[in-house]
Amino acid sequence: MEKRFIYADNAATTRVSDKVLEAMLPYFTKAYGNASSIYRLGRDAQRDVELARQKVAAAIGAEPTEIYFTSCGSESDNWAIKGIAEQQALKGKRHIITSVFEHHAVLHTCQYLEKKGFEVTYVPVNDKGFVDPADIQRAIRRDTALVTIMYANNEIGTIQPIGEIAAVCREMGVIFHTDAVQAVGHVEIDVKKQGIDLLSLSGHKIHAQKGIGALYVRRGITLPNFIHGGAQERNKRAGTENVPAIVGLGVAIEEAVKDIRGRSERITEKRNRLIDGILKIPYTRLNGDRDKRLPGNLNISVEGVEGESLLLMLDMNGICASSGSACTSGSLDPSHVLLSIGLKHEVAHGSLRLSIEEDITDDDVDYILEVIPKVVERLREMSPVWEKMMKGEEIV
């Protein structure tokens, strides 16, 4: 078996596409003007920033004036949540609803607000990895300022019933934000039809560069200014525009939503082949729902094996993947996402996430399915946990 290099961690970040890079390059050395300048070079930059804004808006069914460029998905989340909290607190609303398995950009922001006197309800998710809109409805109070629920989970890929949750919020008069960093470009999004008030997205998950994101804010929603000191982003987020990155995001998102259904089907087929192949290994389980998940995401727990050592072994075989083990998070606890769907610690430690894209070939899939069982067998041979499992002893 010849060693290959396979990047299967696109949920972590993606390669900048050739088309995106090509579109960006002129803005470094030729069209380098400050978009706020009056002369031609500046006006051109301004025009191209606005073109990119139109592309981002079109990709999610928004108006260009509802799109604000930020530096990343985490910034968009921070701005949306802290901004709405601050604004709503003026009306005496100091309660926020989110879920237990959000990205830390949302969870830690909510925890920060708790310290500032806000109350936060963390709704649970079921064992398949879904938030129940009825739980949101029950949690909403008269003083609820915001509901923030992720569109698709970054670890287990489950796609949440966003339209239903938004409808509940709309009916109860509560603002709804969604962290759609993992979803944009992978599932069809229409903020108007779905009734989404605010949405965070990130460039580097869809083949733009790192360091660029956007926040959609529905017209009529008042969001306080985030960075003071300039008229950029309609006074809301000062700072000279990162023109190349913004242009790149425009191209990337346009590409990402093109043929989204066909691409999704093709990726899903390969993903399912990976799932079926890996699940042939005894004592493995798929985390998250099999069907209502991101096309390229698979997350499998391999019992008797620890995730980080699995990743290192895969890396030695040229495969880049990710895990929810404690050792990859730098704490003693494994992923909060895997614990939230009811996994035991020792099962969560042995999780493996692959996030594939269309560039993966059938030969790549075959290679992965050849490598993983071998690596798992090798690690299990030296695992006292596996030994106990095979002897039927209790694992403490």
Add this chain to the structure above:
Amino acid sequence: MMYSEKVLDHFSNPRNVGEIEDADGVGEVGNAKCGDIMKMYLKIDNGIISDVKFKTYGCGAAVATSSMATELIKGKPVSDALSLTNKAVVEALDGLPQVKLHCSVLAEQAIKSALSDYYTRQGIDPLPIVGEIKDED
């Protein structure tokens, strides 16, 4: 997070993996909940550690520290094994990331746990010789 070449070498080619069926001392530390378990087997002849094997469930550092710890005591007098510190294991591996230092402590404790078992089997109270075993990190 950066692992040294030595850590990666001991992880990908761990030394002394396995079990010793007629071991003179066996010790196990850690727990699956925290993600690390190390099991050590010692064969001791005339006060010399004539053979040592290990099995580890855990991260790259857990495997590498177990492997290095066995290398450092194999063929050495029991007194050397008793005085093995986690620091010596870390140094022999050219360092470990801060968040992985607990793995080296676990490796030290795994050997002490196996030595405790050895003394217990000899009818000797291990506590004054080996000290307390911290079996969780």
